[in-house]
Amino acid sequence: MSDSADTSRETVKTYVPAYQKAEWQSHADDLDMSQSEFVRTMVQAGRKGFESDSAEPDSPDSDPGGNTLERQVLELLSSDTYSWDELLEAVSDDIESRLDETLEELQATNRIRYSGRHGGYTTVDGGGDGN
Numbered sequence: 001m002s003d004s005a006d007t008s009r010e011t012v013k014t015y016v017p018a019y020q021k022a023e024w025q026s027h028a029d030d031l032d033m034s035q036s037e038f039v040r041t042m043v044q045a046g047r048k049g050f051e052s053d054s055a056e057p058d059s060p061d062s063d064p065g066g067n068t069l070e071r072q073v074l075e076l077l078s079s080d081t082y083s084w085d086e087l088l089e090a091v092s093d094d095i096e097s098r099l100d101e102t103l104e105e106l107q108a109t110n111r112i113r114y115s116g117r118h119g120g121y122t123t124v125d126g127g128g129d130g131n
Contacts, residue, residue, distance in 0.1 A: 007085040044088065 016024075028038035072091050076082060082090065103121065106112040115122045 007083055007089075009085070040088075044092070047092070 024038060024042075025035050028035045031038065033041070069091060073087060076087065076090055103112070107114070110124055112121050112123055114120070
């Protein structure tokens with residue numbers, strides 16, 4: 001990885017119900033992880049589900065039943081040494097851009113719309129807007 005990569009830590013703040021925080025802390029304790037490490041790991045694991053849209057040769061679609069993340073990590077580590085943050089940056093896709101593009105495509109094909117009344121995106125057929 002480049003020596004110029006920014007590996008400094010940043011704070012991310014979110015608010016969750018007390019019961020959820022307690023569940024997360026309990027699960028983190030069971031895994032012998034800090035709560036921060038647990039949340040980081042779970043977010044990254046959840047993001048993995050969004051990677052299957054790609055039709056690129058090294059995408060999860062080209063490795064059915066395989067472990068693309070494992071392959072990426074091994075490839076990266078075969079040529080250099082990486083910190084946790086450097087590895088995280090190297091294997092992370094730009095999910096915000098991909099989500100934005102997907103929402104634009106779904107709106108262009110009239111499958112979803114933004115509903116201010118309902119506080120966000122909803123399906124055009126009414127299935128997600130409470131009608």
